[in-house]
Amino acid sequence: MKQPVRYGRKFRSMDIYIRGASATKFGELWGESPRRLARTAMGEAMVEAEVERDQVEALFVGNMLSGMLGGQEHLGAFFSDELELFCPAFKIEGACASGGLAVHAAIQSLRAGQYGTVAVLGIEKMTDHKPEDVAGALMGAGSDAERMAGATFPGLYALLARAHMEAFGTTEEDLATVAVQNHYHGTLNPKAQYRIELTVEKVMKSAYVADPLKLYDCSPITDGAAALILSGRPPAGRNGHPGVRIIASEVATDTLGVSSRTSLTELKATSKAAQNAYRVAGIAPKEIRVAEVHDCFTIAQLLAMEDLGFFPKGEAVRAIHEGLTRVGSNGLVINPSGGLKACGHPVGATGVKQIVEIADQLRGRCDKRQVEGITYGLTHNVGGSGATAVVHILAAESLPRKSGR
Amino acid sequence: MKQPVRYGRKFRSMDIYIRGASATKFGELWGESPRRLARTAMGEAMVEAEVERDQVEALFVGNMLSGMLGGQEHLGAFFSDELELFCPAFKIEGACASGGLAVHAAIQSLRAGQYGTVAVLGIEKMTDHKPEDVAGALMGAGSDAERMAGATFPGLYALLARAHMEAFGTTEEDLATVAVQNHYHGTLNPKAQYRIELTVEKVMKSAYVADPLKLYDCSPITDGAAALILSGRPPAGRNGHPGVRIIASEVATDTLGVSSRTSLTELKATSKAAQNAYRVAGIAPKEIRVAEVHDCFTIAQLLAMEDLGFFPKGEAVRAIHEGLTRVGSNGLVINPSGGLKACGHPVGATGVKQIVEIADQLRGRCDKRQVEGITYGLTHNVGGSGATAVVHILAAESLPRKSGR
Numbered sequence: 001m002k003q004p005v006r007y008g009r010k011f012r013s014m015d016i017y018i019r020g021a022s023a024t025k026f027g028e029l030w031g032e033s034p035r036r037l038a039r040t041a042m043g044e045a046m047v048e049a050e051v052e053r054d055q056v057e058a059l060f061v062g063n064m065l066s067g068m069l070g071g072q073e074h075l076g077a078f079f080s081d082e083l084e085l086f087c088p089a090f091k092i093e094g095a096c097a098s099g100g101l102a103v104h105a106a107i108q109s110l111r112a113g114q115y116g117t118v119a120v121l122g123i124e125k126m127t128d129h130k131p132e133d134v135a136g137a138l139m140g141a142g143s144d145a146e147r148m149a150g151a152t153f154p155g156l157y158a159l160l161a162r163a164h165m166e167a168f169g170t171t172e173e174d175l176a177t178v179a180v181q182n183h184y185h186g187t188l189n190p191k192a193q194y195r196i197e198l199t200v201e202k203v204m205k206s207a208y209v210a211d212p213l214k215l216y217d218c219s220p221i222t223d224g225a226a227a228l229i230l231s232g233r234p235p236a237g238r239n240g241h242p243g244v245r246i247i248a249s250e251v252a253t254d255t256l257g258v259s260s261r262t263s264l265t266e267l268k269a270t271s272k273a274a275q276n277a278y279r280v281a282g283i284a285p286k287e288i289r290v291a292e293v294h295d296c297f298t299i300a301q302l303l304a305m306e307d308l309g310f311f312p313k314g315e316a317v318r319a320i321h322e323g324l325t326r327v328g329s330n331g332l333v334i335n336p337s338g339g340l341k342a343c344g345h346p347v348g349a350t351g352v353k354q355i356v357e358i359a360d361q362l363r364g365r366c367d368k369r370q371v372e373g374i375t376y377g378l379t380h381n382v383g384g385s386g387a388t389a390v391v392h393i394l395a396a397e398s399l400p401r402k403s404g405r
Numbered sequence: 406m407k408q409p410v411r412y413g414r415k416f417r418s419m420d421i422y423i424r425g426a427s428a429t430k431f432g433e434l435w436g437e438s439p440r441r442l443a444r445t446a447m448g449e450a451m452v453e454a455e456v457e458r459d460q461v462e463a464l465f466v467g468n469m470l471s472g473m474l475g476g477q478e479h480l481g482a483f484f485s486d487e488l489e490l491f492c493p494a495f496k497i498e499g500a501c502a503s504g505g506l507a508v509h510a511a512i513q514s515l516r517a518g519q520y521g522t523v524a525v526l527g528i529e530k531m532t533d534h535k536p537e538d539v540a541g542a543l544m545g546a547g548s549d550a551e552r553m554a555g556a557t558f559p560g561l562y563a564l565l566a567r568a569h570m571e572a573f574g575t576t577e578e579d580l581a582t583v584a585v586q587n588h589y590h591g592t593l594n595p596k597a598q599y600r601i602e603l604t605v606e607k608v609m610k611s612a613y614v615a616d617p618l619k620l621y622d623c624s625p626i627t628d629g630a631a632a633l634i635l636s637g638r639p640p641a642g643r644n645g646h647p648g649v650r651i652i653a654s655e656v657a658t659d660t661l662g663v664s665s666r667t668s669l670t671e672l673k674a675t676s677k678a679a680q681n682a683y684r685v686a687g688i689a690p691k692e693i694r695v696a697e698v699h700d701c702f703t704i705a706q707l708l709a710m711e712d713l714g715f716f717p718k719g720e721a722v723r724a725i726h727e728g729l730t731r732v733g734s735n736g737l738v739i740n741p742s743g744g745l746k747a748c749g750h751p752v753g754a755t756g757v758k759q760i761v762e763i764a765d766q767l768r769g770r771c772d773k774r775q776v777e778g779i780t781y782g783l784t785h786n787v788g789g790s791g792a793t794a795v796v797h798i799l800a801a802e803s804l805p806r807k808s809g810r
Contacts, residue, residue: 009462009519009520009521010518010521012518057414058656064478065472065478067470067472067473067478067498067542068472068473068476068478071473071541071542071544071545071552072545072549073469073470073472073473073498073500073542073545073546074498074499074500074545074546074547074661074788074789074792074793075498076498076499076506076658076793077499077500077658077659077661077788077789077792077793078661080658080661080792081548081658081660081661081662081665081792086659086660087658088509088655088656088657088658089499089656089658089793090497090499090506090510090656091497091498091499092495092496092497092498092510093472093478093479093480093481093496093497093498094479094481094482094494094495094496095478095479095482101481101495104493105495105497105510105513105514107517108510108513108514108516108517108519109510109513109517110517111513111516111517111518111519112512112513112514112515112516112517113415113417113516114414114513114516114654115414116414116415136476137472137476137478139476140472140476140477140478140479141478141479142479143483143486144477147476249519250493251463251493251494251495252493253481253482253485253486253491253492253493253494254482254491255486255491256479256482256483256485256486257486260486383479383482384479384482387479387482387485387486388479388481388482388494
């Protein structure tokens with residue numbers, strides 16, 4: 001009678017330093033190529049990190065669609081070459097969570113001591129392709145049954161919205177307030193795809209995409225890139241600006257298809273990744289005062305706000321109505337960048353851009369959309385209809401540890 | 406005047422334990438689906454490792470073509486679901502090096518202490534698609550210039566072959582001997598795609614694919630899967646069989662396109678990854694007595710044998726002529742499985758299957774193709790025409806360290 005060996009997860013604390021962080025403008029960038037987007041974002045991150053090309057020891061690329069839409073399936077080497085890094089290079093793919101997964105993989109390589117300084121690039125170029133091709137390719141994140149049945153992502157999230165409405169009395173107007181708030185935040189972000197304010201009336205009058213989700217409940221098709229330079233130890237000398245650490249990086253999965261799940265009102269991958277992240281970071285959800293969450297549809301933001309442990313089930317929408325999640329409040333500000341909804345959703349870039357936004361928030365660089373007095377921030381990136389979730393927790397650090405200043 | 410901070414690579418020794426390793430039969434597997442291939446390989450690896458599903462803490466999938474040919478781009482979650490693991494899941498893509506890169510990423514997550522036991526799945530299903538679609542998709546590993554110029558992989562490797570012939574006097578007959586030896590090894594491997602012996606005459610009479618490469622110089626289109634269960638520490642109790650460790654895992658990149666390189670007779674990514682791997686393992690090339698190298702074309706095997714430091718430039722072919730690389734010799738046996746050429750090349754599976762073969766060799770499980778008296782083995786996986794190279798070094802371990810037996 002053999003006793004199987006049990007290797008348990010070690011929930012050890014971790015410290016990864018963000019030395020550089022940058023994102024391009026998001027939007028329909030007809031004049032930009034993938035290589036130019038990559039060079040812009042990575043160039044800015046490297047300048048901030050004061051890192052030369054030969055100091056970048058590995059490159060992790062988050063991308064979903066380069067193969068299906070661009071015919072390129074050697075994307076790590078492609079960008080290693082384009083950025084003239086010529087270092088070990090990896091493409092990490094997990095549908096719309098590709099960016100978050102790339103950050104997670106990069107962090108493990110640093111914690112392993114395999115590399116000392118690494119670059120992460122999240123990138124997607126979507127607008128150069130026919131919308132029906134993009135929509136078809138995005139369903140590459142779904143289950144075979146969903147794909148063969150002709151399901152679309154708006155359709156799957158509409159199911160989740162309907163279940164939430166039935167369970168908690170959520171209304172279409174409630175969903176609309178998510179869009180209104182995120183679009184307000186978008187007006188404060190010069191890099192956002194949409195910088196126009198919405199009203200509940202305008203959202204309610206927009207065309208149905210998949211009942212109850214309307215046009216303004218959906219995130220757009222976007223081009224963009226985001227880049228990070230990460231290190232396993234704090235830089236010895238700094239520009240005087242406070243540093244930011246990633247103190248938890250957790251991934252969880254659920255069934256690929258929505259139909260196999262026991263609940264339609266919770267994305268369990270989100271709950272699990274979040275619980276593990278709080279455990280590693282050693283903090284409680286209430287200590288988070290700013291978060292970028294995966295609002296590919298308005299209902300997704302409500303689910304995230306609840307599944308991340310910020311609000312009890314069915315109560316997230318009240319916080320939005322009360323203005324507690326809006327820039328300027330003393331509550332928990334959600335998606336100050338405008339989120340996927342207004343800042344845009346270049347799928348492979350999204351998980352990386354969320355970390356750029358929170359890093360900028362923790363460094364006080366966000367101007368009109370700055371959240372004041374924050375110590376911790378969280379990012380939440382989802383693949384498909386919730387099969388993959390990635391949660392990162394970031395912490396501000398007022399002074400370098402080693403400098404003694 | 407700022408002094409940039411320099412984070413150097415730490416070439417620390419490492420020990421990752423292979424607890425389970427298995428591969429499916431390779432070939433034109435018309436009756437097998439990706440999920441069945443995955444279940445077969447992973448099921449066998451888990452049984453060997455004595456690991457239950459809930460003990461697998463993360464899944465790393467190596468695959469190249471599921472998006473372009475199968476429309477599925479959420480492959481980590483897909484196989485997490487199909488294998489009922491529901492653990493953090495990642496797809497790692499790097500063209501034909503996807504499998505090797507997935508092993509490398511899995512190893513970093515173990516060394517980081519993020520996970521205690523992880524699974525790696527390399528898989529590709531190629532024969533269900535039209536050959537011209539597969540050929541087109543494979544060029545997704547090449548540079549834009551090569552793709553737009555209509556270059557094919559046989560064409561690019563033909564360039565490398567021609568350069569080698571001009572530099573070292575290599576002949577088409579020399580290339581043919583590589584195919585002959587690998588096909589002989591294939592006859593000894595029950596899981597090989599081709600189990601037919603070739604002769605130099607038969608290779609020479611086969612049709613040109615890209616002069617000087619002929620049909621029998623090229624690896625085939627193959628279906629197959631390979632799986633590993635890896636752990637950061639040795640199991641406390643074992644079945645009495647010797648364990649195998651991975652003692653180096655190194656990745657290097659070169660330019661994506663062949664035309665940007667300074668040498669056509671060396672794949673520099675291979676040389677660099679190998680040098681780093683020897684350094685981490687603390688051994689010299691001459692201590693390796695069995696290796697699985699990336700022979701997508703016969704010329705690729707000669708390049709690998711030289712770039713890995715086994716033979717001086719231009720001299721690998723002599724070792725083949727002298728029988729020193731053949732199963733049964735006391736030299737350095739190359740590709741005992743039959744290699745990509747005869748065992749087959751399901752692109753995302755190849756890098757994982759190479760490790761399965763060397764692990765089996767080090768455990769003395771290879772029956773007719775067993776290499777005797779070996780302590781170390783090496784695997785070498787290439788993406789594209791040499792833009793990515795992955796080198797792993799494995800070591801036999803006669804007894805578990807902790808058991809005291």
